[in-house]
Amino acid sequence: MTQNIYDDDTFFEGYSRLGRSITGLDGAPEWPALQALLPDLHDRRVLDLGCGFGWFCRWARQAGAAHVQGIDVSEKMLARAIATTSDAAIVYDRADMEGLDLSASSFDLVYSSLAFHYVADLDRLMAQVYGALVAGGRLVFSVEHPIFTAPSHPGWSEHESGHRTWPVDGYLDEGPRSTDWLAKGVIKQHRTLATYLNMLIGCGFALVHVEEWGPTAAQIASQPAWADERQRPPFLLVAAERPVHSPA
Amino acid sequence: MTQNIYDDDTFFEGYSRLGRSITGLDGAPEWPALQALLPDLHDRRVLDLGCGFGWFCRWARQAGAAHVQGIDVSEKMLARAIATTSDAAIVYDRADMEGLDLSASSFDLVYSSLAFHYVADLDRLMAQVYGALVAGGRLVFSVEHPIFTAPSHPGWSEHESGHRTWPVDGYLDEGPRSTDWLAKGVIKQHRTLATYLNMLIGCGFALVHVEEWGPTAAQIASQPAWADERQRPPFLLVAAERPVHSPA
Numbered sequence: 422m423t424q425n426i427y428d429d430d431t432f433f434e435g436y437s438r439l440g441r442s443i444t445g446l447d448g449a450p451e452w453p454a455l456q457a458l459l460p461d462l463h464d465r466r467v468l469d470l471g472c473g474f475g476w477f478c479r480w481a482r483q484a485g486a487a488h489v490q491g492i493d494v495s496e497k498m499l500a501r502a503i504a505t506t507s508d509a510a511i512v513y514d515r516a517d518m519e520g521l522d523l524s525a526s527s528f529d530l531v532y533s534s535l536a537f538h539y540v541a542d543l544d545r546l547m548a549q550v551y552g553a554l555v556a557g558g559r560l561v562f563s564v565e566h567p568i569f570t571a572p573s574h575p576g577w578s579e580h581e582s583g584h585r586t587w588p589v590d591g592y593l594d595e596g597p598r599s600t601d602w603l604a605k606g607v608i609k610q611h612r613t614l615a616t617y618l619n620m621l622i623g624c625g626f627a628l629v630h631v632e633e634w635g636p637t638a639a640q641i642a643s644q645p646a647w648a649d650e651r652q653r654p655p656f657l658l659v660a661a662e663r664p665v666h667s668p669a
Numbered sequence: 670m671t672q673n674i675y676d677d678d679t680f681f682e683g684y685s686r687l688g689r690s691i692t693g694l695d696g697a698p699e700w701p702a703l704q705a706l707l708p709d710l711h712d713r714r715v716l717d718l719g720c721g722f723g724w725f726c727r728w729a730r731q732a733g734a735a736h737v738q739g740i741d742v743s744e745k746m747l748a749r750a751i752a753t754t755s756d757a758a759i760v761y762d763r764a765d766m767e768g769l770d771l772s773a774s775s776f777d778l779v780y781s782s783l784a785f786h787y788v789a790d791l792d793r794l795m796a797q798v799y800g801a802l803v804a805g806g807r808l809v810f811s812v813e814h815p816i817f818t819a820p821s822h823p824g825w826s827e828h829e830s831g832h833r834t835w836p837v838d839g840y841l842d843e844g845p846r847s848t849d850w851l852a853k854g855v856i857k858q859h860r861t862l863a864t865y866l867n868m869l870i871g872c873g874f875a876l877v878h879v880e881e882w883g884p885t886a887a888q889i890a891s892q893p894a895w896a897d898e899r900q901r902p903p904f905l906l907v908a909a910e911r912p913v914h915s916p917a
Contacts, residue, residue, distance in 0.1 A: 568816065568837060571901075574830045582822045586836030589816060590828070590900040593883040613902075614862055615879040628876045631863040635841040652838040653819075654861075666914040 427495035435603030445476035458660040465529035471536025475502030523553035533562040587653040626661035675743035683851030693724035706908040713777035719784025723750030771801035781810040835901040874909035
């Protein structure tokens, strides 16, 4: 089972104070880029894996989705999501993504924001997602970027040249990484970028777009502290489709 | 026009002394991984972009290819390739990849090893390659990995923890990088991994496999100096196909 760090009191309190927890999607700097990968949601069925407080589920309904299902392992996050929603077309379920069994061909969009890097058996989940999508349906997700997750000692270094650099090591050695972020010993799975993509291709997905996200010039102008995020991308965004023509 | 560094005397002499120049494909540690991405070449027409000394062109003929065309900008490399070949089914042409005009649907495989990172207008070249492939035809190429090309000051750093790390900066800022490798001021184009992949998708290619290459345990056992290459991948290998069904 995936570590359920979001129900840790210290982590939950810290997470609740993040911009993306207070102001929702607009508090997440990568949201405009992620939104650009979404299909038209009018009358569509949407699944959000790792829905958290339900910001995306509510947004999807406003964007015209007919039905939205949000899944999360965190009891605390779901409690807040449910308390914030009075919409019968949004359903929240508590489940661990590791062991999920999804109904076949039941969604037009599967969305997941910054959740897949917690999942150890991602192969199984990706195959479930593929099966749960209709032909022509889309998977759009973000994860922490592999350059971000790789280092044994993450954090900026001052290079002798005076530049700030991100000290990459262990990039090709995949597996768990323990970091202290909001709480001690948060476990995330480091995978290479190629592993994410080949996993999708292996399931039958066609890759539509890959984005190594960094802040735009306009975002840096309003948030100068984000400038370093262009030195190495913090997030990886991917859009993939279950093809209408399956591969020969 | 792309910098033709291979015809620089100092560079050419240094390059001629590399393992991959002396023993050919078997002197290139990434060759087994690249070879694994190739289709059956029996009776196929093959184009090698940046063919250098012609090692791959000759190998492709031995693997059964009906016709092989090698293209390179370096006069010195082509002279040696031509001198090494007495096979009427291998044709060498001197051309700059930047301005190449390829005949439509004339190849089953386009191959390129460590050459595309010299090309400034790669969009144009990728579109040419797509057009030159038959439906179901494949592009297989390697380039220096974007993590390898990004840094303003490439080279290993000793992290305060005692680990060797690769100091990434400027990853999202694409463009030329000047390094001193075999000669002073060798110009390579840094692109993000996403840019390579989205360029292919934008042309109409279906991605088949992405590999961030590092040495295997067996390779490290015989060449211990290669161990650090697993800290960050030196090469990116990609296989993509011109689909039989073009996207709807």
